[in-house]
Amino acid sequence: MKVTGEIMGISENGLGVLKYEDREFYVPFAYPGDVVSVKKAKRRFGRKIATDxxxxxxxxxxxRPRCVHFGRCGGCLWQGLKYKEQLLLKAGAFERITxxxxEIKxxxxxxxxxxxxxxxxxxxxxxxKEYGNPLGVVGLTECPVFSKKTPKYLDALKGFLSETSLKPWDLRRKTGEVHYLQVKEGKFTGDVMVNLIAHVKPSxxxxxVFKGYFSFADSxxxxxxxxERDDPRGDAQLVAGEPYIRERVEDVTYLIRPNSFFQTNSYALHILLKAVEGFTEGEKVLDLYAGVGTFGIYLAxxxxxxxxxxxxxxxxxVANKNAELNGAGARFMVGKAEETxxxxxxxVIVDPPRKGLNEAGELLVKSGVENVVYVSCNPRAFKLDYENHLKKTYRVEDTVLIDMFPHTPHVEAAVKLKKKW
Structure with missing residues (x-):
């Protein structure tokens, strides 16, 4: 098989779309205007994904992409695309879906x-991970999207593994001792948290040895x-340094620890926070899916x-500690959104996981609250929540898109929903 043609569009998940006769091929790392030749493709989720x-x-x-690993690494599909074009494509995709x-910022x-x-x-x-290969890993030497210190972090891990003879994870056999190294940085504070995810307790x-190689970490x-799940999660135990690192966005300081969600782009976070503030009305606010209090504390x-x-x-x-640290009049409680x-x-502000609101959508409809601010990185989930639940009671009054994820097809949306009368 050999199919040659011009990429005429971009799919929802950021792949170039090549139409040939009555067939469509989805090509990674390809953009509108590219002329490509596809030699092999595999069928996945009912689509033909180009592999050669x-x-x-x-x-x-x-x-010109900045990273030497671009084209193999699954982290950045769009690094070869001019940034202004990335923004246009994201806004266009959001409109097609929803x-x-x-406006996109x-x-x-x-x-x-x-x-x-x-x-x-x-x-x-x-x-x-290597794009399109669940058992493939790209051995990194850098990551310009994450940090200039990436080589330092990776060298420390390699030295630690070599000196201790701990075995890295075997993706095929699902055996091994060390699985992930998670690194978090406070971009505005310089704090660094290192979290090793392993299948063994350390002697x-x-x-x-671990403390020696990562002596630069604040936490x-x-x-x-x-x-055996392939995710960077485990029972986190502090072994040295502070239990939290700090990030500061405008006048708010946030404490961050392992296994708690915080927006991944500190530099764009203030744009999202201002959008949410601009959509918030009245005095009393409920922050559902509050996380560490990112929105709630800023508003308080x-x-x-x-x-x-x-x-x-x-x-x-952490959210309550953040409130205390910032002198903010906010109170956070443990509970399920759909049972609140x-x-x-x-x-009411909602920032649900990627799957969306589900039952909590009907809860909002029945609540009678006049204003809802829906924050989402998944336009498909927002559309389903709106069409299946929220549309009964609310209309879309305003929307702002914020690019929290440069060089990827993802975009964050803040949507203001107003009760119909």
Whole structure:
């Protein structure tokens, strides 16, 4: 098989779309205006994904990628695309999916903007997953999207593994001892948290070696992982330094710890916070899916009376500490969003996981609250929540898109929903 043609569009998940006769091929790392040749493709989720392809003629939308691993690493599909074009494509994709035309605000920084990265340690390499290959790993030497210090973090991990003889994870056999290295940075504070995710508890000698190689970390954790799932999660235990690192966004200081969610782009976060503030009405605010209090504390510092609900008790603990640290009049409680009684609030803010609101959508409809601010990185989930639940009671009044994820097809949306009368 050999199919040659021009990429005429971009799919929802950021792949170039090549139409040939009555067939469509989806080509990674390809952009509108590229002329490509596809030699092999595999069917996945009902689509033909190109696995062997070549670039014949470059699109004028292209730019030179900064990372030497671009084209293999699964972290950045769009690094070869000019940033202005990335923004246009994201706004266009959001409108196609949701029917909403919205302004998009770019990230103030598009390099070294990520404040967290999860490096996988495997028998076939240490770095990030290879695009399209669940058993493939790209052995990184750099990551300009995460941090200039990436080589330092990776060298420390390699030295630690070599000296202790701990075995990295085997993705095929699902055996090994060290699985992930998670690094979090406070971009505005310089704080660094290192969290090793391993399938064994450390001995005293191993811990001393660990502390030695990562002595630069302000907060050092060892997480014991008791399952074979390929994710960077475990029971986190502090082994050295502070239990939290700090990030400061405008006038708010946030405490961050392992296993609690915080927006990954510190530099663009203030744009999202201002959008949410601009959509918030009244005085009393309920922050559902509150996490560590990212929205709630920012709003409380601006005079709103805030209560928050979050299912993760560790995140709630941090959120209340964040409120105390910032002198903010916000209170956070452990609970499920879909089981939360919504009382006399003027605005409810929801920032659900990627799957969306589900049952909590119907709860909002029945609550009678006049204003809802829906924050989402998944336009498909927002559309389903709106069409299946929220549309009964609410209309879309305004929307702002914020690019929290440069060089990827993802975009964050803040949508203001107003009760119909």
């Amino acid at each position: 392809f070549g670039l014949i003629e470059e699109s004028p939308l292209r730019q 029917g909403i035309s919205a 770019g990230s103030p920084r598009i390099w070294s903007f990520r404040n967290v990265s999860n490096f996988i340690a495997t028998t076939s390499g240490i770095g990030l 005293g000698g191993v811990l001393e 050092l954790y060892w997480s014991v992982k008791e399952n 510092k601006r005079g709103f009376e805030v209560e928050g609900v979050e299912v993760n008790p560790f995140a709630v603990e 009684p919504i009382g006399e609030y003027d605005t």
